[in-house]
Amino acid sequence: xxxxxxxxxxxxxxxxxxxxxxxxxxxxxxxxxxxxxxxxxxxxxxxxxxxxxxxxxxxxxxxxxxxxxxxxxxxxxxxxxxxxxxxxxxxxxxxxxxxxxxxxxxxxxxxxxxxxxxxxxxxxxxxxxxxxxxxxxxxxxxxxxxxxxxxxxxxxxxxxxxxxxxxxxxxxxxxxxxxxxxxxxxxxxxxxxxxxxxxxxxxxxxxxxxxxxxxxxxxxxxxxxxxxxxxxxxxxxxxxxxxxxxxxxxxxxxxxxxxxxxxxxxxxx
Numbered sequence: 001x002x003x004x005x006x007x008x009x010x011x012x013x014x015x016x017x018x019x020x021x022x023x024x025x026x027x028x029x030x031x032x033x034x035x036x037x038x039x040x041x042x043x044x045x046x047x048x049x050x051x052x053x054x055x056x057x058x059x060x061x062x063x064x065x066x067x068x069x070x071x072x073x074x075x076x077x078x079x080x081x082x083x084x085x086x087x088x089x090x091x092x093x094x095x096x097x098x099x100x101x102x103x104x105x106x107x108x109x110x111x112x113x114x115x116x117x118x119x120x121x122x123x124x125x126x127x128x129x130x131x132x133x134x135x136x137x138x139x140x141x142x143x144x145x146x147x148x149x150x151x152x153x154x155x156x157x158x159x160x161x162x163x164x165x166x167x168x169x170x171x172x173x174x175x176x177x178x179x180x181x182x183x184x185x186x187x188x189x190x191x192x193x194x195x196x197x198x199x200x201x202x203x204x205x206x207x208x209x210x211x212x213x214x215x216x217x218x219x220x221x222x223x224x225x226x227x228x229x230x231x232x233x234x235x236x237x238x239x240x241x242x243x244x245x246x247x248x249x250x251x252x253x254x255x256x257x258x259x260x261x262x263x264x265x266x267x268x269x
Contacts, residue, residue, distance in 0.1 A: 033189035051081035070127025
C-alpha cells in the first residue's frame with residue numbers, strides 16, 4: 001500500500017479545470033456547483049475503497065430518524081486507513097484549497113481538521129437523506145460553512161439502485177439536478193440556507209451494498225452580507241407533492257394544543 005503517494009491529483013490539471021469551469025460553476029442552477037468525473041486516479045480511490053470499513057468494523061455514527069435513516073458517518077479519523085487519512089489531508093492542504101478558491105470564487109477557505117460531520121459516509125439498503133440545507137455555522141471553530149466536496153466510491157452502481165444526489169430549487173418546487181453516485185464522480189457545491197440537496201428516496205441496492213463517499217466541508221471567517229442569517233442546524237425541507245417529514249409526531253404537533261403535545265413528548269423521553 002502506498003502510504004505516502006505523490007499529490008492526489010495533477011496540480012496543472014486542477015488549475016486548468018478551475019479556469020475552464022469557474023464561470024459555469026457560478027452560473028449553475030439551482031445553486032453554484034460542478035460535477036467532475038475521473039478527477040482522481042482509479043488506483044488511489046481503489047485503495048480507499050479496498051480499505052473502506054464495513055458497517056460493523058468501526059465506531060460509525062448511525063442516523064435512524066425520519067430525515068436521515070441508515071446513514072453511517074465516521075467519528076474518528078484514527079479508525080481510517082493510513083492511505084485514506086493521507087488522501088484527506090491532501091484535500092485539506094494549501095494547493096487544493098487554492099484550486100477550490102479559483103473554481104468557486106470563495107476566498108480564504110479553511111478546512112476542518114476535525115472532520116465534523118465529514119470523513120467517510122455510507123448509506124445501506126433502504127437508507128435515505130431527506131432534502132435539506134446544511135448547518136451554516138461551525139460553533140467549535142466559529143466559522144461559516146461555505147463549500148461541500150463529495151467523492152463517490154460506488155463501482156458498478158446502477159441507475160435502478162437510486163441514491164442520486166438531488167439538487168432542488170430555492171422554492172422546493174422541483175429537482176433541477178440528479179447525480180448518480182458512481183465511482184470517481186466528484187460534486188462540489190456552495191452551501192447556503194437555500195442550497196437544498198439530499199438523496200431522499202430509500203436505496204434499492206442489493207443487500208450488503210452501500211452508497212459510499214468521502215465528504216469534506218470547507219469554511220471561511222465570515223460570509224457575504226446577503227448570505228448571513230441566524231446560526232442554525234440542518235434545515236430539512238418537504239418536496240412538492242411528497243409526504244416528506246410528515247410523521248406521527250408531526251401530525252400530533254399540528255393537532256394537539258402545545259401544552260398537551262409537550263406533556264406527550266415528556267412521556268416519550
